Amino acid sequence: MPVLAIFSALVIGAVVIVLSDLTFFERLRADPALALGSALDEVFRAYGALFTGALGSPSTYVDAFTSGDTARMTQAFVPLSETMLSATPLIFTGLAVALGFQCGLFNIGAEGQLYVGAMFGTFAGFFFAGLPWFIHLPLAIGFGFLGGALWGFIPGLLKARTGAHEVIVTIMLNYTAYNLISWILKVPGYQREGRSDPISKVTLDTSWYPVLIDGLRANWGFILGLAAAVLVSWFLFRSTRGFEFRAVGFNPTAARYAGMSIASTTIMAMTLSGGLAGLAGTSVVLGVTHSLTFGVSGGFGFDGIAIALMAGSKPRGIILASLLFGALRAGATPMQSITGVPIDLVVVIQALVIMFVAAPALVREIYRIRVPETTGLETFSQGWRA
Amino acid sequence: GGGTPAPSTAAPTGTPAASEAAVASPTVAPIAYKACMVSDTGGIDDHAFNENAWKGMTDAQAKTGVQVKFLESNSESDYAKNINQFISEKCDMIVTVGFLLGDATKAAAAANPNTRFAIVDYAYTPAIPNVEGLVYTTAEGAMLAGYASASWSKTHTMGTFGGINIGGPVTDFMDGFVAGAHYYDKQKGTKTTVLGWDPVKKTGSFTGDFSSIDNGKTLSLGFLDENADVIMGVGGPIGQGAFAAIQERSATAVGLGVDVDWYISVPQYKSLILTSVLKKIDVSVEAAVERGIAGTAPQAVFVSTLANGGVGYAPFHDYDSQITADTKTELDALQQAIIAGTVKPSDYFAAP
Amino acid sequence: MTAAVKAAPAVIVDRKAIRRQRFLGVAYLLMAAVVAYFLTGDLQGSQTSTFLLKPAGNQGGLDVPSIVVPSLIVVYLAAAICAALGAIQLVRGFGARWAIVLGVVVVAFVFAFLTWAAAGKSMSLIGILQLTVQKSLPITFGALSGVLCERAGVVNIAIEGMLLSGAFTGAVVGSATGSNLIGLVAAALVGAALAGVLAVLAIRYRMNQIVAGTVINIFASGLTSFVASRVLQSHRELNEPTKFSSIPIPVLSDIPILGPMFFSGNLFYYLLFALIGLIHYGLFYTRWGLRVRAVGEHPRAADTVGINVIFTRYRNVILGGVVAGIGGAYFTLGSTGSFVHDMTGGRGFIGLAAMIFGGWTPIGGFLASLIFGFADSLQARLSILNVSVPSEFLLMVPYLVTIIVVAGLVGRVRMPAADGTPYDKG
């Protein structure tokens, strides 16, 4: 099913590429066959660039390995490394959203939690000087988690205490977080000395995620993401507390009858979810940019929703889905560079993928597949009920 | 007419729409030199510096036949990726736009000493040998525009707002505007209030983003309500909110364009544009590309100033008749004084 | 035979009410302290605050005298009111009138704040009020869209995406055809089309409605940005529609205060007022409304009396899309004149909050939107007057107000019983 969903999304994306090229219509009037041919050609060139940009091209790998030159070999892996790098924050935000889903909560606030996590992580990164990396890095990561957790705790608390729907509160907190980091980046002591623009101090290199292979940008943040996925998986499906999360998610009334506390589970789930999103923030500032500006998130929080949906909120699926979205992001750069198709196309494709994934019946209808409907994860609250 | 020395090289003005035409049909034969531009997260349709820088690229292409291309950035982590993409495509020169790319440009320049870089709105101290920082003394041009505005203002109240308080690229305009008004007051003994920005405290009115024209309009309506009759919005499209507000209130008020001459690039509001504060990113980018093609050694910092015509103010167009000859003379004098260094915008940040 | 048991005996203690009483009492006292301490620091006894009620510029209207108040006295007075009400609240509460008291305290607090900000200066109060209405326009359109959908039992969180698409379509079609009216119609149609997608996903494929809405939001944001950078950037002429100009209504626009607020706007103002009236009348006084509400409350009951639940839901969601599309067109055709990506800035979500706050009614939604509009307008004005609060915090105000409203009220308002629940014919 996911394969068909991706396929359908790519097909519609191709239509969008063609139709948004205004010269297409002129050419169509002049010579339909030629116009269609060149449109197809453009689509294939765009998608070709997207794929080689995400995975590397076979010929480059062959050339690099036959040359035996380590630098060239490393260079051949750049696309893969970029895919992993782009996937890293997505794994965290995907896990964040999925953890919420499993507990019946729809956390649209991963974006804001990422901001606050990045804000805290950056602070730890430049503030604690003189620590060895094996203390400093975990400390900075912990700060990032804490920041995100704080930003997740608020909607959790409000939901548990007042019934305020987490969807609206988290969206509003996204905007608030954005303004918050815009502000803190101008605060002396946080802002980099000698700069008038909003940028933080540079984090110390002891707080950086080490790269996996010299010459590539992919770093241990990715490994942490995998570890987080394993941990979340254990937590949800093996641990005692996770049992409560899922019970509350599937049927809060029954969970309450069984003596579980809905309020504390809700608060805890939002807090953990926020913490995971905060880790996504650290994967950017401690893994890539090494300092904070307000452009820290390129919609990672929203992609996290798509990823969690695609993966049915299962951690293993989240890794795969993140790699897919990471590949789309990584490949988008060469696609734009080589064919001039704007990177926003990727956003369109992603939205389509979620749509097809979230409505399996739709895909089934399109492809005339007859399978009995298996009950998906339709747990999160309906309407605005608390 | 306005007192800005017209730059000799670039077309006098150009709608951003020109860029595509230039890509489609270069006027001169293509050459092997490849100049590549990385935008910041605003994207090259930001009606502001990305777009303007891209215009410089395409102008260079039209003139010299250089191959140009661009990459938009979606997020901060894209900067290095985009620069690396161009490095792998063997671009001869990479232009990065905006201070946000400062760190990424520095790292890439260090790793690729043979590639030439130019960065808009940023300069390194100490300098990096293969990077040119392109910076602008925007406040100088804005001061002249502020002076002209203060002379035009009937209510002696003006307003200015920005997108996000990101410092220089936005607030230099606002600083100069206020300084111009203060300078006017000092000369004439008037008292002009400039709402929305305090150059000393560095606080004021901002829309919170570079896209919400509606928020720009909200602030402008506020200025109008407080009796302002000259408004300058800084930050790409949000500045158009000022004109939308004036139109809606059908107020006897004018607005200022920024970066380029909005009389030409935003023609739907031309009847309301007193002048524009020019920051000729396109000219400096084009010049930087030409220096790259010519192979001259990179300058550490290339400052666009009033003196070299890199900043300034646009002609008054429809309002030419409303600016007295005396004022124009005073503007010329002020311009000479600034060029000579006898008047500095920063001396007039505080009200006299 | 049983009879519904009513009227709690006096011994019953409503714990929730007690908690609320304490919380509000402490909050009022805190507000009093803030007013008395922070807002009086730099005031001199002789200062006055002037509030203008005559619209600035060339707007018509009768001459309305300004309000001039002694700043310090007013601020202390406001503090005293807050403190007194807080004390009474703590000691014995106000019972069912707590909401009114809360309103009084908030008004006193805000007025003290304005007085402080305008000390020694003048401030155009009428400007703030005019802007309040203006900023509430798109929010109200969003709220109305939400009311239409949710009264029929479909949660529409895609209002944001519909607003954005409406803004985009209005600008592009309005420019391409040279007719802003055609642009408006096209925006409405695109809103309807997106709503159609939502309806199909939510009703036919029974997808979780909040997820379906989120998908549409992401899609709308992605697609408009994509087309904007691929097409509008090089075809600036496609993004220059003529705006609808103001049509002050004769006589009505001359009414002091209310005239400039409500009767001096452009087409969108009157369209909105007409829609509010129409939807209110329609929902509560017509056959259509009775059936819609029945579908939103108890679809099976509606089904058993021969009402087509599925059709009703499709129709209402699509009508909601039309309204949101029109509201989106306001951004470009009614307000600013050109499209910029993501220009709606969360107004659709705030519209949803307004709908909840307004108890799923059109008029309630409008009043709630006015509160958000006021927050927005107030923050803009404070930044202009250069109060010493960083602009970033002022910009948070509308969002924080939304959170407070949702947190404070969602449990107390009653939503349509079948809201968000797909209907299974069985």
Place this chain on the structure above:
Amino acid sequence: MRLELRGITKRFPGVIANRDINITVEPGEIHALLGENGAGKTTLMNVLFGLYQPDEGEILIDGEPVTFHDPGDAIAAGIGMVHQHFMLVPVFTVTENVMLGVESVRGPLGQQLDRPAARKRIVEISDAHNLHVDPDALVEDLPVGVRQRVEIIKTLYRHSNLLVLDEPTAVLTPQEDEELFEIMRSLQASGTAIVFITHKLNEAMEIADRITVLRAGQVVGTTTPTEATLESLAEMMVGRHVALVVDKEPATAGEVVLDIEDLVVQDDRGHVTVDGLDLQVRAGEIVAIAGVQGNGQTELVEAVTGMRRPAAGRVRIGGQLVKLEPRAILEAGVAHVPEDRLEEGCVPAFSIAENLVLNTYYREPFSNGLQLDREAIQQAATGLVRDFDVRTPSVFNPVANLSGGNQQKVIVAREFSRPISLLIAAQPTRGLDVGSIEYIHRRIVAKRDEGAAVLIVSTELDEVFALADRIAVMYQGKIVDILDPEVATPQQLGLLMGGSRPVGIVEAEAAGERTHVVTSGG
């Protein structure tokens, strides 16, 4: 109107709900439809009403075949239905509910509701048939009996001359039953045909002209009250001789386990529904609370199990004042079989095994505090599934895929598998068939005999009489009387439940008058 159902067959995935059913209803006839749970009565009526399309067969009205695509068609043909679950919009007034779908309108556009006109007709109808209601009352404020009248008015308002009443008496007190029968007779007199579905054989005997019995989706036979006896009807329904009365020894009551004192509880809307209630339940006895829906039983159970915070009062369990919070109460040795098994009793998406540890998952041996011991959970589950005869291929099956009876067994297995001192069971057999009812009843009695105190809440008088050692009658939030089931009669009980207090509870007549046909469920 003469109705004929000819060869109706309706299949659901895996179930044939109706199989080749032939029934005729003559004009002015009251035709009773009997059958066990799941026999297909409701399905048949839904087919008749256009809610379902039959897979085979046809519907004839006055000899003409008709097709109903939706309820609108059926209503137009003069059929009215009062559904098993009321189809009223709670936040609408009576008038609005009645006019919904056939609104009177006025105004230039013919769209504006004409409430006065509708109200006038409602008053006429209710006067004609003694159906007293306030047309302007909100339905949510009305007691069940009145809601039912609203439903009947709804059908009359639509000029129905065939009325389907699906289990109308399940929610009524005996007195309300009588009022309903009066209304039915009045309608019959005016020529309306009525299909009357019930589980209570004596009701069918009392009111019906003819009785049709369904079993497993098929017509077993049609008879008349004069030909049939209670025993013969029961046998037709179940397919074998029925003599199901729970065997139980007299109770040997011990210590007070549950002691409720002066309890006051409010419902969601802030109304006081439990109003200063006192009740004691001792070890080794079963106390059943009898009462009409809406008299506070639900809130009482919720309060005692920690699901709803009481406004005042004390609850002692085993002599201790416990914290009224679900986990604390569970830990105090209380088992709870909630009223709504799917909403409250289990997590349908979870496996049987997970549901079996839903309230013990955090304790040894199922968890070490941090991680679940899946092995231990599975072992325990396998044992319980065997002991309680849950019919399932695997303990990893989701509970959602079990039948209602098996779902209930899972819950009972979970609650009965720990040592308990108090069992609270609300509507323990609602919607279950004879076999399952008997099984659950036996288990409950066994728990009592082990020495647990048992509190049962049931709206089924038969169940109350079958299980209780003492019957506590609840009316308007108070226990109005406690009866001995050996001496009390259903009539007395009914009067008390309805709020009228007989002048001194006289010694009951012979207990032999009562027939405990346990087939009456749902």
